[in-house]
Amino acid sequence: MTVLVDHETRVVVQGITGHQGTTHTRQMKAFGTQVVAGVTPGKGGSEVEGVPVFDSVRDAVARTRANASCIFVPAPYAKDALVEAVDAGVRLCTVVTEHIPFHDMLVMYHYAKAQGTRIIGPNCPGIAAPGKAKVGIIPNLVFRPGRVGVISRSGTLTYEIVNGIKEHGLGQSTCIGLGGDPVVGTSFVDALPLFEQDPETDLLVMVGEIGGTAEEDGADYLKHHFSKPVVAYIAGRSAPPGKRMGHAGAIITRGRGTAETKVAALEAAGARVARFPYEVPDLVAQLLAERGRR
Amino acid sequence: MVKLAEWRGKDVFRKYGIPLPRGAVARSADEAENLVRSGRVPLPCVVKAQVLAGGRGKGGAVKFASTPEEARTAAAAILGLEFKGENVKELLLEEKLALGRELYVAVTLDRALRLPILIASAHGGVEIESVDDAEIDRQPVHPFPGLTNFEKRRAARALGLSGGPAKALDRLLDALWGAFQVEDAELVEINPLAVVGDGLVALDAKVIIEDDAAFRHPEYAEIRDDRTPLEEIAREKEIAFVQLDGNIGVIANGAGLTMATLDVLKEFGGAPGVFLDLGGTDDPKKVTEAFLLMAQAKPKAVFLNIFGGVTRCDTVANGLVAAMQQVPPSDRFPLVARIRGNNEKEGTEILRAAGVVAVPSLKESAQAAVAAARGTP
Incomplete structure (x- = not known):
């Protein structure tokens, strides 16, 4: 195991018979992922993209030894799907579904945590380790095996930046798209130790956005616990000040959460911060050269 | 998010048994006076503008009344006020209580x-x-x-x-x-x-x-901030629509990529106007819908920045070219398009053949869009 997924990862796709589930099952298989099962209640016994479909995650796990789930089921049913996976003993769940109410996600997060399951997402592109496995929807074409780790809160911007790294002749160890919802299963702070410990990652790229304080909290972790070089990019420097979540929201963040505070925190933690997405690959190459690891 | 006006918020509180002053909503000075005369709102009372912005007390949007006539005068003074960009259309009249801390x-x-x-x-x-x-x-x-x-x-x-x-x-x-x-x-x-x-x-x-x-x-569902007709159409099509002050229309997929696109445009002196975020999708149907929606906003130039994952770029490009034909010649605008992903070379060629500026680099595309908006391609 490098970071969360590898050749031992066996994926069950929840909501496999939907358009998104089917499309991305095909893509995950093309990436080289072992997609061993699908689940759609009532469609057990059928097959999608050569993958057997079961009525429940419990059946799927019993029959195929699936150990990771990729959830595509619509938002109103996502909480159920997650709890079902956790109860079936699945310990890694990527939730691709968007628009899950955060009140549901609070329950999902704390339930999963209590049972020892890690959630990536929701509303996220998922995780991919080129040459190993992908649980999620990041396009295959942006990847190439290498030694740059990527953690991002964005979706398509992740693809843009990961692709830029590839076009520069470099490759990635593992890429995690955390999702940008108010409540996420895995935050920067949760993902950073995985990359610190990963022998296959030489350098980390962090892609953040304005809003919340996840980048600042990540920067705090970098400062005290992270030994590898870091390149960061924060989207939204030019965005007009958004509508705040009332006064109560402001006192929780207390002068944090803007592009300026995030950039300052990351720089203070020793990260090199790119001003634009296309500066990321150059900075990565530069730092790798400085470390003599290229 | 749906921000509820005070009186709607209080309706919610009432449902849960949170103690409130006695009060009622008025939408005209007549109605305000009648609420007091009929005793539905006891005197003395407070008359409050129902707007979402804070600082109403200091801003003259809250007044007190001890008689029905005063309630009427206060209501007339507050209704029609423009308070921090919102027109006051509703008032909440409530009994004035003897307050402690x-x-x-x-x-x-x-x-x-x-x-x-x-x-x-x-x-x-x-x-x-x-x-x-x-x-x-x-x-x-x-x-x-x-x-x-x-x-x-x-x-x-x-x-x-x-x-x-x-x-x-x-x-x-x-x-x-x-x-x-x-x-x-x-x-x-x-x-x-x-x-x-x-x-x-x-x-x-x-x-x-x-x-x-x-x-x-x-x-x-019925309580939404006022939307322009274009915003309403965008909402129905699940496209995030934001109106800024500039003149360059931006279409991108995903919030992060959209913000990054705005950052780059600004860097090169561009002023983003309407921007449309398609979400994570590269569905050609949605790209063309966004394009046609954008055409109605009459931008000086449009920068379309799509990172495709699943759909092929040539499919997206063909859809876009077809949509361009639907825009009447008088409403056409210079288009700079950057579509990355599967088959991006074919997609770029299709766009160029249709007279679109298609550059794979984000930096150069942004510069081209800024130049196009200035009328100096």
């Missing part, structure tokens, strides 16, 4: 903790940001046990309450917590929460409902 309580989400948080301060009636951190008590509330008695006792201490008002707080916090959870709220806030005699009364209500929970709250 003014407090603050709220429940909202702490994203970093991934827990709801109960906020209490003895300094109510002012903007909570202006209150010193040490004077604000914050308690994370775990959703599994829910709000517990010891948490409520701690809040009572923080607010300096004992006896009758402390008992009232116990019931009130249960109600507030219930409203937060059951209504799928992002925020339920009472500021000020007034001590009145032996009890507590919520003098104001700020309630924000989360959009993503709309599927189980059809009752909030």
